[in-house]
Amino acid sequence: MKKSLKIGDLVVSPPVLSAPMAGYTNYAYRELLRRLGGVGLIATEMVSARAFVCMGARGEGEPERLWGVQDEPRPLAVQIWDNCPETLEELAGKLANDFKASVVDLNFGCPAPAIAKRSASGSYLLRDPEKVGELVSRVAKACAPVPATAKIRLGLTVDTVNAFDVAQAVEGAGGAALTVHGRTAAQMYRGSADWDEIAKVKSALRSIPLIGNGDVKSAQEAVDRLNGFPVDGIMIGRAGLDRPWIFREIAQILAGEEPEVEPTLLEQRELLLTHYKLVVERFGQERGVILMRKFAVHYSKGRPGGRNFRDKIGRVSTEEEFFDVVTNDFVVEENQ
Ligand SMILES: Cc1cc2nc3c(=O)[nH]c(=O)nc-3n(C[C@H](O)[C@H](O)[C@H](O)COP(=O)(O)O)c2cc1C
Numbered sequence: 292m293k294k295s296l297k298i299g300d301l302v303v304s305p306p307v308l309s310a311p312m313a314g315y316t317n318y319a320y321r322e323l324l325r326r327l328g329g330v331g332l333i334a335t336e337m338v339s340a341r342a343f344v345c346m347g348a349r350g351e352g353e354p355e356r357l358w359g360v361q362d363e364p365r366p367l368a369v370q371i372w373d374n375c376p377e378t379l380e381e382l383a384g385k386l387a388n389d390f391k392a393s394v395v396d397l398n399f400g401c402p403a404p405a406i407a408k409r410s411a412s413g414s415y416l417l418r419d420p421e422k423v424g425e426l427v428s429r430v431a432k433a434c435a436p437v438p439a440t441a442k443i444r445l446g447l448t449v450d451t452v453n454a455f456d457v458a459q460a461v462e463g464a465g466g467a468a469l470t471v472h473g474r475t476a477a478q479m480y481r482g483s484a485d486w487d488e489i490a491k492v493k494s495a496l497r498s499i500p501l502i503g504n505g506d507v508k509s510a511q512e513a514v515d516r517l518n519g520f521p522v523d524g525i526m527i528g529r530a531g532l533d534r535p536w537i538f539r540e541i542a543q544i545l546a547g548e549e550p551e552v553e554p555t556l557l558e559q560r561e562l563l564l565t566h567y568k569l570v571v572e573r574f575g576q577e578r579g580v581i582l583m584r585k586f587a588v589h590y591s592k593g594r595p596g597g598r599n600f601r602d603k604i605g606r607v608s609t610e611e612e613f614f615d616v617v618t619n620d621f622v623v624e625e626n627q
Contacts, residue, residue, distance in 0.1 A: 292545060295331070296500045296523040299438030299467040301366055301393055303331040303524060305542050307513065308470070308502060310528030311370040311396070311442070313337055315586075318359035319569035324531070325364060326565075329538030331524070332366050337398045340373035340382040357390070358573070366393035370442070372401065374412045376426055380433040387434035394467075395434045399423055399457070400444045402476040414476035417447050417457060424460035431465035438467030442504075445488050448477040452488065458495035470502040470526050486520055493521040502526050510540035510550060517545075532589040535562065556594065556622040563590045563617060571610075580613050587617070596623030 295304035309316065309324055311334040321333050338356045346352060360369060369392040373379050379397070386392040398406075401413030408415070416423055423441070431439040441461045446452035454471055461469050471492050473484030484505020493501050500523035507513045507527050517525050530537050536554060543550040554562065566586060571579035587604045591597040600623075603616045 292547075293517055293523065294545060296468075296502075298332070298394055298440060298500065299436065301332075301438060303366070305329065305331045305545050306500075306502075306517065306524035307538060307541050307545075308332045308368075308524060308526040309334060309531050309538065310504060310526045311335060311337055311368075311398075312528050312532070313401075315532060317356070317570075317573065318363065319566065319573045320535075320586075321359075321363065321367075322569050323535055323562075323566050324538065327536050327539050327562075329536075329540070329542035332368055332394065334368040334370055334396060335360060337370045337372045337401065338382070340371050340378045341375070343371075343382045343385075344378050360392065361390050365391075368392070368394035368396045368440070370396040370398055371430075372398035372406060372410075372412050374410070374416060374422075374426070376429040379426055380429045383430040383433040383439065387437035392434075392437060394438050394440055395430060396440045396442055396470075397427060397430055397466075398442055400442050400472050400476070402444070402479050407476065414444055414447065417443060417453065417476065418451075420453065420456045420460040423457055424464040426464075427461050427466045428464035431467075439465065440468040440470070441466050442470040442472070444472050445475050445485065448475050451475075454488065454492045455495040458492045458501075462496055462499050466499060468500045468502060468524075469496065470504050473503065473505040486516060489522065490520045500524060504528070510537050510544055513537070513541045514544045529589075532586065533592045535566075559590060559594075560617060560621045563587060563621065566590075567613065567617075576610055580607060580610055583613065587613075591621065594621075594623075596620065599623075 296306040309330045313336045316336050336356045342354045383395045399416050406413040445454045471489045473489045489503045502524040503522035504526035508530050540550040567583050588601050591600045600620045607613045
């Protein structure tokens with residue numbers, strides 16, 4: 292049974308990571324995950340290195356996505372993106388020395404047009420393993436001894452899968468771990484993650500850990516992927532939004548314990564309200580209500596009455612309306 296993995300000197304135990312997700316893995320969500328337990332390493336949303344450097348030069352402080360990072364509990368991975376070595380290097384150095392991040396992760400997987408097309412960053416860089424290597428090398432040197440890691444997709448398209456080459460470039464440049472999302476950039480989020488392709492990357496790596504990612508939906512599936520594939524760890528994104536307690540369940544199974552039964556709908560509603568409180572503490576009430584609409588949608592996925600709940604929660608704009616819908620429409624009997 293795989294019980295932990297090492298990223299540089301950092302022991303990640305259990306070897307289960309929560310994925311960076313822009314717009315979601317903010318300070319409030321990270322705090323919620325910490326309270327629930329079971330995550331070996333939590334990641335921030337991706338932070339634009341260019342925004343950080345430009346804002347600093349203009350004396351405007353830091354990008355909002357770095358809020359809380361300096362003081363929150365460790366371990367914490369901060370993910371960054373750009374295509375310019377100097378810019379990435381500057382942010383990586385600051386993250387290691389001033390912010391005391393546990394890990395600096397480089398994004399080579401994002402397929403969103405704003406990043407990949409207009410900024411020639413994220414998954415765009417997969418076409419050029421050498422460039423990936425250069426960026427990893429600069430970041431690794433700038434943040435040493437804090438480990439630098441990379442998160443990639445299988446390649447740009449199914450015809451140009453090159454995760455093997457990119458993996459070698461990452462390790463050769465001093466990367467301390469590699470996460471592979473088992474889709475190509477062209478797939479965006481369509482189709483399904485190909486774990487056999489993820490597995491092939493293992494033989495490209497000499498000693499750094501391989502973390503598999505994509506479409507893990509339940510705790511048992513997470514454990515099966517971890518045991519059934521040559522990966523050293525797994526990373527979970529969307530299932531952690533639908534069921535934030537999934538990490539605790541995985542940790543229990545890995546520890547040989549009987550996993551707790553799924554929280555009741557009433558308990559899930561309590562958790563949704565706790566999440567709301569954390570979001571409002573961080574973002575204020577007005578913004579918090581709007582932000583929580585999308586989180587609440589995740590909590591309702593696959594639950595009885597979910598469609599009606601989603602319909603209503605999508606339209607709330609005040610705290611009163613939010614509480615009203617959560618109180619009246621979240622907990623619904625199966626046969627209603
Ligand atoms: C809303 C959303 C935002 C995401 N933002 C990021 C990001 O900031 N950085 C990143 O590397 N991946 C990002 N991803 C990709 C996830 O980290 C992950 O690779 C992907 O969702 C597959 O894992 P999953 O099936 O467990 O969700 C994002 C995914 C989603 C759905």
